Amino acid sequence: MKGLEFWKHVSIGRYVESDSMVHRMSPSTKYLWLLAAVLPASVSRSAIVVAAVTLLPLILAPLAGVRIRFLLRGVLPVLPFVALAAAIQLLIAWPNDASPVLARVGPVSVTAREALAVLTMGLRFIAIMTAIGLFTSVTSEGDTARGVEDLFSPLSSLGFPARPLALMIAVAFRFIPIIAGEFESVVKAQAARGADFGAGARGPIRKAKAYLPLLVPVTIRALERAEALAEAMEARCYGTGPATRYVDTAGGAADVVARIVAMLWILAALAGPALAASVGGS
């Protein structure tokens, strides 16, 4: 019955409780900085920008009291796959590659352009993964939902449901441990009736069929709980008038400064290489 304890494996992100400068920032500021790291890392074509973005979470981590080793440990499991992709990319020669050859082993040669491409690819992965890892370690579940509301509140005057979306995310967070518990109890109940979810030697179709009496009851029970919660909220007049918030997340002067810096960073990372090229070309 080893595979039955899903409960212990359910963790999304890994919040580290602390009272650092970064933790005290408002949720929307943290989202902006997350964007400042992930956006340039995923779309920028410049190796310098990608390298700068990779350094960003590593610089912010000590300020947040998160150890860099803790962040990098999350990247470790994928390194073999990244290395494999890099190796195969080096093996395939690029057409029209006129850059200088750096090293030559037998028939395989490594040119400067290939090395740069492989390096950028690796850094891209590390940048995105450490940025998301850092964000989840400095942002609590409640702040994750409140940040969504703050971030989209300018759009709510245009009819965007910022508050319902934040409430929905908060409900999802609250339901995750409950659903995990439901899965566990239904799996145990079905196992007691002779169902086999383990590595039995039977055909895949029968195995797939075994999931039907698992997924249906769990979903139905989730829907029943949702109905009960909705009724309880309606009985307390939720949604009939303006709602107020218990936690104030507007943020202070430091937040304003941090947000402006984040926006300037995004602008510089996206527009910088093009600007530099036009200046250098003229």
Add this chain to the structure above:
Amino acid sequence: MERSNVRKIVVAGALGAVSAVMAVTPLGYLPWFGGASLTIMHIPVIIAAVLEGPLAGTAVGLVFGVTSLVRAATAPVGPLDPLFANPIVSVLPRLFIAIAAWAAFKLFRGKASPVAAGFAGAVGSLVNTALVLSALGLVGAEQLSGLFGVEPGALPAALAALALSNGLVEAAAAAVFTSSVVSAWKGIESARGKARLSEEER
């Protein structure tokens, strides 16, 4: 039964949690032939779209996408996970599952509910497969051709083969699961509707 806004939000939250739990545990995968596995984590998104409409479904899709993004970034296990740490691959395609599934469900105008739900499940699943694979090809063409061991030019063919082999079976699984859940839930709901109060009103 009148569908209030609160109900939509809360049901979307609950199904989002189901999807999130499947995304972070092995429960989201069905074992299949040859060691390959089929994903079933997008099914709650389709169920939400069928039961509560496209907006609620898209919200569940958002939760599903963000969960798979965070899991790929903080606890990667497979060779494709680094690519899924990119929101263009993990979040953006998932926002369109619900709209497609809901539109497919509406084609039946409420008739033949289990069949309509099954059709919506198949369409939603196919949209998921097609969009995620296109996003993968768009964002990670270089890395993918490395992983599959094919030339970059042959990549669309390799992705199409994957879409056909896994995507069609996933669509069939999604059809069965969606149809079962929706008809079970509708059955419970209509049995409730036949309770004492509504009979006395007549």
